[in-house]
Amino acid sequence: MDAAMRVLIAEDDPDSRALLQRILEKERYRVTAADNGRAAWEAFQAAPCPLVITDWLMPQMGGLELCRKIRAAKTSGYVYIILVTAREAKEDLVQAMDAGANDYVTKPYDRGELLARVRSGTRIVELEQQLSEKNRLLSQEQEKSQRLLLSIFPSAVAERLKQDASPIADCVEEATVLFADIHNFAGLAADRSPLQVVGLLKEVFSRFDRLAERFGLEKIKTIGDTYMAASGVPQPRPDHAEAAADLALAMQREMMGFDAGTRVPLRLRIGIDSGPVIAGVIGTARLAYDLWGETVVAAEQVKTYGLPGFIQVTEAAWQRLRDKYILEERGEFFVQGKGAVTTYLLTGRRAAVP
Template sequence: MDILIVDDDDISLDLLRYALEAHNFRVWSAANGAEALRVLESQNINLVVTDWEMPIVNGLEFCREVRRRQSDHYIYVILLTSHGARDEIVEGMAAGADDFIVKPFNPPELLARIQAGRRVLALETRDLVIFALARLAESRDTDTGQHLERVRLYARRLAEELAASSAFPEEIDAEFIRLVFQTSPLHDIGKVGIPDSVLLKPGKLTEEEFEVMKRHTIIGAETLDAALCQFPHARFLQVARDIAIGHHEKWNGFGYPYALMGQQIPLAARIVAIADVYDALTTRRVYKDAIPHDEAEAMIIAEAGEHFDPLIVAAFQRCSHEFVRISQRYANSHQPAVCTV
């Protein structure tokens, strides 16, 4: 496991390095928070031990910047500090620190807290399982390329934009944004239950075939409901279920499977609906050509208040230029998909 240690004192860095390398950790180092942020940009590191008092960017400022940035993986931060008062601990945790070690540190305590951080980070294995299940469902349709990567990045960007505008202050927080990113790949998991004759048909579906296709929303929700029965307090399962059942509902009530209207449709599903439709419009499929971004944007804007939530369409308009960047970076190819977990 790679660990980044951050301290402006060379002796402290040497002591930390010695304690960690003795237990086979690979150690990176930085002299201040600004330097540490540059290391995180170039290396896949998800555990940091940082001093509080440093020049340029101190430990608190470093924590705030780490939490402000939307990384594809969680970064666990242990704050190494001489500040041990309760109000200072509260200040550090509010800035985004996960744990504290008071100087001078005790090596066994440092290792124990590192192991606690590793247990927390192990929960990200859940993300890998979610994405693997989604890819399994998608593997039956070889024409979708990097659809999952793009949709979840579009959905996260929309959720971030909505958070910045305070459009849904009681619903959207950092956890909600992360859960939408994590679980949106499961939006079409119910397609595992759709016959190949319908799912892989190159032409337009008949009315009867379309009724069969629409059942993928219910199949997906039922699959996730079974998991929710076992883990009823798992919020990520609830968000995934909301997306699976609701991403084909329409704001005006003419969607499926239940013809929900307006805010009856779960917010996560309303967000993923725009991400999913944009991707469908702007990528080539066996039965259609891709259309340019400007045309897709105009079509989505025209559907505000009809197909889509007007507030989410407005957020899409504000950040649609970033959809172009995502689309170009994750364009379909015959190469293996880029892992963004």
């Protein structure tokens, strides 16, 4: 038995109240006593007790009403209620249980019987508290698992993984893929410690993560100093190319104002392509959400062919962006799976026409 268990007594007879308080305090319960139902209810509201022993008939508020109020109250823990009364009829017992009492003791009560019922209630309260604590810990672990799942997968994919164990493989007809890397990162990292290199990438990619969330793109993965994001997956959107273009421009602006502590400012090479992709989850021990297809290959290659500090897009992306963005033709490059591809440099948005 928990020596610190608190008990609320509601009894209008002063002798019965004093006797009950002495019995319980001798058993090391912490007792709060009230001489009527309303005073007991006010005491319970101020400091809810896990055990309540209440008389049936009391001035201002009876035991049945006190039971109903306690059961209706939104308390943080379980409350065990014992109703004490001289009534012995079966219908009285039914009425007491219907009001919310857990147990019923008739007067004059035997001290041993009363304590046995109190101990029984104590065990139930303690079991409920243990169960509540286990549920709280389980809920915390579930929240951690959910946060971890959402840090690895897009929310829509995470929900599918939780509900269905079948493989996830989707053919997305319209999406835009973006690759970005830091120009000459190997040279910049040469005179830094491993901890400094990781810290620099963490800071840069954290900024990109915030921008990707702002513009509604999904971060797919990072490989070394390369950052990959996609628009239109797993949730389709008609403006997928525009969202990717806006993210690319914002990433370039972010790097202009970023002090990396290097001899020269960090400059990005960004490549963008639009078209169909295959999206799915691969792996067994370490699952990963990834994209495949010619659009992915083209976006990565035009990034590689790109100029430091510029955004290079394919003709497929240019077709979707040319009305709202400023693009300059750069020339043709060979792209695996597509052959010669005309590329363009994305330099900004066109001014809105009034």
